[in-house]
Amino acid sequence: MGRTCLVVDDSRVVRKAARRMLENLGFAVNEAEDGAVALAACQRSLPDVVLLDWNMPVMDGLTFLKAARAAFGPDHPTVILCTTEAALDRIVEALGAGAQEYVMKPFDESILQSKLVQVGALPEPA
Amino acid sequence: MSASSSALSTAGFDFIAGLARSRSGIVLTPDKAYMMETRLSPLIRRAGLGSLDELVLKLRGPRAEKLTQEVVEALTTNESFFFRDGKPFEHLRRFLPTLRAARGPGTRLRVWSAACSSGQEAYSIAMILQELGLQAGPAEILGTDISMEMVERARSGVFTQFEVQRGLPVQLLVKHFRQIEGGRWQIADALRAAAEFRFWNLLDDPRSLGRFDAIFCRNVLIYFDTETKTRVLDRLAGLLLPGGVVYLGGAETVLGLTTRLVPVPGERGAYVVA
Numbered sequence: 472m473g474r475t476c477l478v479v480d481d482s483r484v485v486r487k488a489a490r491r492m493l494e495n496l497g498f499a500v501n502e503a504e505d506g507a508v509a510l511a512a513c514q515r516s517l518p519d520v521v522l523l524d525w526n527m528p529v530m531d532g533l534t535f536l537k538a539a540r541a542a543f544g545p546d547h548p549t550v551i552l553c554t555t556e557a558a559l560d561r562i563v564e565a566l567g568a569g570a571q572e573y574v575m576k577p578f579d580e581s582i583l584q585s586k587l588v589q590v591g592a593l594p595e596p597a
Numbered sequence: 598m599s600a601s602s603s604a605l606s607t608a609g610f611d612f613i614a615g616l617a618r619s620r621s622g623i624v625l626t627p628d629k630a631y632m633m634e635t636r637l638s639p640l641i642r643r644a645g646l647g648s649l650d651e652l653v654l655k656l657r658g659p660r661a662e663k664l665t666q667e668v669v670e671a672l673t674t675n676e677s678f679f680f681r682d683g684k685p686f687e688h689l690r691r692f693l694p695t696l697r698a699a700r701g702p703g704t705r706l707r708v709w710s711a712a713c714s715s716g717q718e719a720y721s722i723a724m725i726l727q728e729l730g731l732q733a734g735p736a737e738i739l740g741t742d743i744s745m746e747m748v749e750r751a752r753s754g755v756f757t758q759f760e761v762q763r764g765l766p767v768q769l770l771v772k773h774f775r776q777i778e779g780g781r782w783q784i785a786d787a788l789r790a791a792a793e794f795r796f797w798n799l800l801d802d803p804r805s806l807g808r809f810d811a812i813f814c815r816n817v818l819i820y821f822d823t824e825t826k827t828r829v830l831d832r833l834a835g836l837l838l839p840g841g842v843v844y845l846g847g848a849e850t851v852l853g854l855t856t857r858l859v860p861v862p863g864e865r866g867a868y869v870v871a
Contacts, residue, residue, distance in 0.1 A: 557758060559776045562767060573767040575758050582762045585678070589766045595683050 474592060475499045475516075479509040479535065480524040480553070485576075489522055489553070492580040496593060506530030510538055518548050520592050522583075523570070525554035525561075533568055540569040549590045553578065605630060605649040612653050613637075613668065620669045621743050622800050622825040636671045670744040674820070677714035678763035680721045681815070685844040685866050689811060690725050696810055696840055697731065706736040707807065711799060711814040711833075713740030716751030716792070717760070718813055720784055723791040724773060739806065741797030751794040754784035799829055808838045815866070816846035823854065830855040834870055843868045 476498040478489045483504075490500045501518065503509035507530040509521065521539070525532040536550055551572040552565045562573050572586045587593040605613075613633060614625040625633060637649060644664065646652050656665055680686050689708075697706060708726075710719040719740035726736050742748050761770050761782045774782040797806070799817065812833050818826045833843050834857035843858060844866050845851070851858045851868055861867040 557780060559771065563771055566767065566771065573770075575762060578762070582759070585763050586767075588683075 473497065473499050474520070475501070475518040476520040476522055477501045477503060477509060477512055477518040477548070478522045479503045479506065479527070479532065480522075481505055481527040482524075485524070485553075489583070492583050493522070495580060496584055496587065506532060506535030506538070509535055510542075513539060513543065513548065517543060520549045520551060520587065520590070522551050522553045522574075525552060525556045525565075533565065536565070536568045536570060545569060549592055551586055551590065605634060605653075609650045609653040612656070613649075613672075616656065616665060617669060617672045618822075620665070620800075621673060621798065621820075622822070622829075623672060623820045624822050625672070633672065637668065640667055640671050666745070670746060673744055675714045675744065675747055676816075677717045678760070679717045679765035679769075681718065681764055682847050682866065684847075684864070685813065685815070686721060686725060688842070688844075688861075688864050688867050689722065690729065692811070692842060693726070693729055693731060693736075699840060700810075706731060706811075707809045707838075708736065708738045708811045709806065709809045709813065709836075710738065710740040710792075711797075711812060712817040713742050713751055713794065714744075714747050715756070715760070716740055716747075716754065716794065717756075717764070718815070719751065719792045719794070720754065720788055721764075722813070723784075723788040724769060726791065727788065736791075738792040739809075740792055740794040741799075741806075742794075743796070743798050745796050748794045748796050751792075752789075754789040756782050756784070758782070800825070803832055803836060806836070808836050808841075810838050810841045811844070812836065812841070813844045815844055815849070818849050819846065827854045831857055834858050837870055841869070 476493050478486050478500060480486050481504050486502045493500045501512060503512050505527045523532045523535065532552060550570045551574060552570045553574040553576065555576045557575040565573055571590045574582060574586055584593060588595055610630055617623045617625055634649060641649065641652050646655065655661060693706060708722050710722065713719050719738050722738050740751055758780045761774060773785050773788055777783050814833060818829065830851055837843065845868060847866060857871055858868040859871045861869055
């Protein structure tokens with residue numbers, strides 16, 4: 472079974488770029504443009520990994536994260552924040568809310584791969 | 598500057614390749630001419646020169662020592678990230694407590710990050726030592742590199758946002774780093790104090806560095822010719838304390854190069870004295 476990732480970001484450009492990188496890394500990718508759409512998608516089918524933007528209209532990333540942890544438990548899905556928010560206290564806040572990893576934008580495929588290895592969603596590259 | 602004026606003559610390429618080889622052991626074959634031009638062009642601009650061949654003229658002239666060192670530095674590869682290739686660090690985490698027990702209290706463990714670049718490897722080791730309670734007093738870390746610029750960067754313990762995201766779990770970023778200006782991050786003082794960084798050429802006789810319990814020399818030998826690989830590996834073997842380990846890069850081997858080191862069964866990249 473292939474690994475699945477839900478990319479949650481209000482920017483179509485970021486979703487497209489993330490999709491390309493994740494597909495290169497062997498993931499089947501779905502997209503959502505805000506937290507509410509993402510939550511509905513998770514209720515239909517839980518992805519292995521959620522790549523989650525912080526600042527979005529309708530429902531922001533942290534609200535989604537808290538709702539997802541309440542609904543699906545502390546470990547699943549694996550959530551990697553992916554945001555321009557790069558202050559230490561914001562990172563601590565996201566980890567406290569149950570995020571497993573944190574990507575500061577801008578990012579590239581090597582960073583994304585490194586983070587996916589950290590959370591065990593990808594094997595160590597040979 | 599047009600492409601043709603910056604292009605390098607064969608004699609010029611051979612001269613710079615010869616310099617790189619004699620100074621750093623790095624072998625540059627003619628297919629690396631483009632790489633040479635790319636890496637040296639900022640230096641050529643800085644030195645107010647017009648082309649690579651002008652640089653060669655200058656290098657052949659008197660008082661070229663500083664420029665020569667700059668050329669060699671520019672031609673070295675400084676790719677580095679935290680906990681690169683995971684496996685050697687997992688091995689170190691298991692191996693050091695055992696070694697410490699065998700050595701007895703009061704013995705200092707010494708770890709060498711040979712060709713340390715900007716310090717990610719040495720600081721990854723420092724994080725492990727701290728986690729094991731072996732930091733500072735009971736252990737010391739030496740990082741060396743042929744690039745003075747890299748040694749200074751490593752000493753500063755400052756990394757870009759990009760660098761702290763490669764290989765470093767975010768939990769360790771939060772635990773061991775503080776945010777400084779310009780979106781950069783600096784490693785905690787305690788970890789900085791645990792590692793010493795020094796300019797060092799791997800081609801030089803390393804006996805003055807003392808002996809080590811663990812030596813990381815990864816993704817360096819790949820740039821050397823066979824003879825140099827053998828010489829460096831034999832010297833590393835000679836610097837190991839009894840029971841010590843050498844870690845090489847995933848694409849590197851001792852096979853056909855030295856019989857003084859043998860792989861640790863089931864531990865990729867780890868070697869002990871035969």
